[in-house]
Amino acid sequence: MFRISTDSIDPATLEAALTDARAGACVTFCGWVRNANDGQPVLSLEYEAFAPLAEKEGERILAEAREKFALLGVAAVHRVGHLQIGEAAVWVGVTAAHRGAAFDACRYIIDELKARVPVWKKEHYASGASAWINCATR
Amino acid sequence: MKVTVQYFALLREQRGLTQETLETTAPTPAALYEELRARHAFTLPADRVRAAINGEFAAATAALRAGDTVVFIPPVAGG
Numbered sequence A: 001m002f003r004i005s006t007d008s009i010d011p012a013t014l015e016a017a018l019t020d021a022r023a024g025a026c027v028t029f030c031g032w033v034r035n036a037n038d039g040q041p042v043l044s045l046e047y048e049a050f051a052p053l054a055e056k057e058g059e060r061i062l063a064e065a066r067e068k069f070a071l072l073g074v075a076a077v078h079r080v081g082h083l084q085i086g087e088a089a090v091w092v093g094v095t096a097a098h099r100g101a102a103f104d105a106c107r108y109i110i111d112e113l114k115a116r117v118p119v120w121k122k123e124h125y126a127s128g129a130s131a132w133i134n135c136a137t138r
Numbered sequence B: 001m002k003v004t005v006q007y008f009a010l011l012r013e014q015r016g017l018t019q020e021t022l023e024t025t026a027p028t029p030a031a032l033y034e035e036l037r038a039r040h041a042f043t044l045p046a047d048r049v050r051a052a053i054n055g056e057f058a059a060a061t062a063a064l065r066a067g068d069t070v071v072f073i074p075p076v077a078g079g
Helices: A011-016 A051-068 A099-116 B009-015 B029-040
Strands: A002-005 A025-032 A040-049 A071-079 A081-084 A088-096 A119-125 A130-132 B002-006 B019-023 B050-053 B056-058 B069-073
Touching: A002 A051, A011 A025, A011 A088, A025 A099, A040 A071, A051 A071, A051 A099, A051 B056, A071 A099, A088 A099, A119 B009, A130 B009, B002 B029, B009 B029, B029 B050, B029 B069
Parallel strands: A002 A071, B002 B069
Antiparallel strands: A025 A088, A040 A081, A040 A119, A071 A088, A119 A130, B002 B019, B050 B056, B050 B069
């Protein structure tokens, strides 16, 4: 299940929901808001999504991961709203019988989510400036 | 024909709106984007924007129909 969330991400609760007696591996990834980007101090990040299509595309990515890797469970959440340094922006969790599939699937999912899901982020800098990432035109 | 356009992120800020319904003769998302870009001075060139029609990704050359809801998707930056 992939969803866009306006509420803060709770990794422990999300991981607990993947509990499976058949699983020998659980790999999770959590993306945090970092205090700098490209050498510029960052104060906060604002995330926005086209939620209906983001959730559709996210579900497609999870389905692809299930096809490519021998998984038992899979879930991912992307946060939207105004986030402070250290807050969780995205979480991915997968379970599998063995670690290889779990590591590979987790990496696949986060890479595809970042490349394909209609989510945008705006960085607010210590200088007072702000910018939508990947949208610079010069 | 009338279509509805929803704006997100950079385009929402540059348009100053989240949504509008407008009259257009643009046959495709690509043509509609050029029309809006000229009118509102959007900074993103057409080749950096994807289109969605009625909640699903669509080709820039797809046919627009009356009543469609169109979203122009700036370069994504999740994570």
